[in-house]
Amino acid sequence: MTTSTTTTGAVSSTRAATAPRRPRRDRVRGWDRVQPVVAVLVVVLLLGVPLWMVVVTSAKPQAEAQNPNLALPQQWQMLENYRTVWEDGRVLDAFVGSALILAPTIAIVLTVGSLASWILARRGGRVLAVVYAIGISGIVLPPAVVTVVLLLRQLGIDGTIPGMVGVYVGMYLSTVIFFVTGFVRTVPPELEEAARVDGAKPLTVFFRIILPLLRPVLATATILISLYVWNDVFYAFFVVGGRVDTLPLNLFQVASAGLYLENWHLIFAYVVLMSLPLLVVFAVAQRRIISGVTSGAVK
Amino acid sequence: MAQGTEVRERSATPSAPSARRGPRLFGPADPRHASSYPVSFLLPAFAVLLVFFFLPTVYNFVYAFTDWSSFKAEINFVGADNFERLLSNGDLLRALRITVVYAVLVALFQNLFGLLLAVLLENDTRVNRLSRVFLFIPVLMSALAVGYIFQALLKPDGALNAVLTRVSGDEVSTAWLGSTTWTIVVVAVIHGWKWMGLSMLIYLAGLKTIDGQLIEASKLDGTTAWQRFVHVRFPLLAPAVTFNVATALLGSLNSFDIVQATTGGGPARSTELLNIFIYRTFGQGLFAQATTMSLVLFLTVALMAFPVVGLLRRRENVL
Numbered sequence: 001m002t003t004s005t006t007t008t009g010a011v012s013s014t015r016a017a018t019a020p021r022r023p024r025r026d027r028v029r030g031w032d033r034v035q036p037v038v039a040v041l042v043v044v045l046l047l048g049v050p051l052w053m054v055v056v057t058s059a060k061p062q063a064e065a066q067n068p069n070l071a072l073p074q075q076w077q078m079l080e081n082y083r084t085v086w087e088d089g090r091v092l093d094a095f096v097g098s099a100l101i102l103a104p105t106i107a108i109v110l111t112v113g114s115l116a117s118w119i120l121a122r123r124g125g126r127v128l129a130v131v132y133a134i135g136i137s138g139i140v141l142p143p144a145v146v147t148v149v150l151l152l153r154q155l156g157i158d159g160t161i162p163g164m165v166g167v168y169v170g171m172y173l174s175t176v177i178f179f180v181t182g183f184v185r186t187v188p189p190e191l192e193e194a195a196r197v198d199g200a201k202p203l204t205v206f207f208r209i210i211l212p213l214l215r216p217v218l219a220t221a222t223i224l225i226s227l228y229v230w231n232d233v234f235y236a237f238f239v240v241g242g243r244v245d246t247l248p249l250n251l252f253q254v255a256s257a258g259l260y261l262e263n264w265h266l267i268f269a270y271v272v273l274m275s276l277p278l279l280v281v282f283a284v285a286q287r288r289i290i291s292g293v294t295s296g297a298v299k
Numbered sequence: 300m301a302q303g304t305e306v307r308e309r310s311a312t313p314s315a316p317s318a319r320r321g322p323r324l325f326g327p328a329d330p331r332h333a334s335s336y337p338v339s340f341l342l343p344a345f346a347v348l349l350v351f352f353f354l355p356t357v358y359n360f361v362y363a364f365t366d367w368s369s370f371k372a373e374i375n376f377v378g379a380d381n382f383e384r385l386l387s388n389g390d391l392l393r394a395l396r397i398t399v400v401y402a403v404l405v406a407l408f409q410n411l412f413g414l415l416l417a418v419l420l421e422n423d424t425r426v427n428r429l430s431r432v433f434l435f436i437p438v439l440m441s442a443l444a445v446g447y448i449f450q451a452l453l454k455p456d457g458a459l460n461a462v463l464t465r466v467s468g469d470e471v472s473t474a475w476l477g478s479t480t481w482t483i484v485v486v487a488v489i490h491g492w493k494w495m496g497l498s499m500l501i502y503l504a505g506l507k508t509i510d511g512q513l514i515e516a517s518k519l520d521g522t523t524a525w526q527r528f529v530h531v532r533f534p535l536l537a538p539a540v541t542f543n544v545a546t547a548l549l550g551s552l553n554s555f556d557i558v559q560a561t562t563g564g565g566p567a568r569s570t571e572l573l574n575i576f577i578y579r580t581f582g583q584g585l586f587a588q589a590t591t592m593s594l595v596l597f598l599t600v601a602l603m604a605f606p607v608v609g610l611l612r613r614r615e616n617v618l
Contacts, residue, residue, distance in 0.1 A: 116343070
């Protein structure tokens with residue numbers, strides 16, 4: 001960016017000789033000075049206002065919170081509100097439930113997906129091209145949410161964590177296959193040859209050589225899939241609703257029970273509690289998360 | 300295929316793998332593949348896909364033609380009764396229309412917001428970098444939580460109207476989520492707000508790939524910043540636009556959370572997307588109806604996916 005600004009200067013100074021061009025140069029300079037102010041204003045208005053309302057409302061007593069606004073609480077009862085939702089919303093159980101669903105989902109979807117992607121990337125042929133197309137079709141096609149419940153019941157795993165994990169793995173395998181196959185194609189097969197000459201079996205080659213090389217693309221897939229699974233309420237409602245606690249399901253429950261009573265202070269206390277773990281992770285790893293998401297998307 | 304035989308003969312030499320990359324339409328692959336890249340490694344992934352993804356989809360095509368419900372134990376085939384009922388009472392076409400309109404609006408707003416933010420925050424200054432981090436927060440948040448936040452903001456006596464009242468001096472009490480015509484637009488704006496950070500990042504990455512010399516050249520031609528954006532930079536963003544529009548459009552056909560949390564499908568079912576209809580009828584025990592709508596959603600996305608991706612791809616080539 002530095003080069004472009006210097007050239008702009010050079011270009012406009014040559015132009016400054018022809019008098020009428022002058023104002024534009026000032027306008028460009030002026031924008032450079034105004035831009036940071038505009039950026040801050042945009043962030044404050046778009047993000048600061050809604051989040052501020054959430055935090056202050058979560059500290060208010062019910063009567064004050066009925067019409068959420070931006071004013072500070074006249075009477076603070078932050079701790080009390082958070083303690084109430086912690087118990088009524090079973091936040092701890094929900095956190096554990098969400099984690100018990102997320103961890104195996106990510107582990108299975110990444111291993112199984114990468115293994116298949118490796119083969120799909122290295123072998124050619126018409127049949128494999130069709131298999132690949134089928135493998136990635138789930139990126140756009142919506143899962144059959146009603147009949148999957150029936151299927152899980154027939155398998156005897158409806159309303160259980162393994163059932164939920166199976167559904168999520170089925171939903172996000174396509175994403176993994178799409179990202180990882182593209183990535184493996186950029187890894188030179190020569191890297192595998194050495195191990196193979198030493199007599200390593202395919203599975204060893206995969207786990208020792210390929211999987212470690214996939215780290216960047218697996219990081220991207222992990223971030224995206226974690227976001228979807230951690231925040232999902234729709235599929236969770238059908239598959240484990242009322243049987244397993246997850247953070248979004250319990251928020252749904254707190255809010256559905258409270259909407260009649262306009263319990264905004266409790267809803268927002270819950271929103272703060274459920275968002276905190278993600279925000280902490282983001283604060284620690286924001287650079288890697290942001291670069292991971294963009295590198296995965298732009299291919 | 301002469302190349303193929305050559306590869307086979309010199310299979311141990313390091314030059315062989317590069318020849319393997321080309322398309323091989325006929326005959327068996329390089330025989331080494333059979334042992335080095337066993338097809339059986341595809342099995343775990345495709346078994347899971349088959350059981351948890353494709354089998355339920357096949358069920359969709361079966362149970363949409365039955366009277367499956369929570370009211371009786373046995374399930375009978377009823378032909379196209381479910382479709383006929385949903386067509387004759389207008390539910391199917393209405394939910395379908397609302398879903399498609401919503402998806403188009405979301406794709407529009409999400410990309411508009413994302414592009415504006417990317418252009419605003421393009422330079423790598425400290426303020427801009429920090430702003431981008433903050434604007435990514437909604438992407439991380441639960442969509443359900445986002446929906447509740449905006450429901451509170453947009454209530455007739457909510458925070459937005461309070462601010463507008465103070466700014467304008469007049470009492471503002473617009474029911475932002477109470478119009479049977481405009482609420483769907485408002486909810487699509489909220490959806491756009493939630494995902495604008497992701498679009499912004501992808502547009503930023505796209506802007507970064509543009510060759511600075513092109514911009515310099517057009518500056519020498521005496522173009523204005525606006526002309527440069529419309530004629531040089533925006534066309535070069537085509538791949539990012541393709542990705543963003545396609546994912547936003549096809550992804551939001553499958554939305555639920557934000558609409559459920561803001562309006563629940565109301566007012567007067569004017570924002571009842573297919574997924575909200577499915578959720579509601581499933582809750583009433585009308586499983587066959589829910590399945591029928593689930594099939595409608597599947598077919599809609601499948602039918603839209605090809606033209607949408609194809610159209611955007613073609614545009615990309617032309618530019």
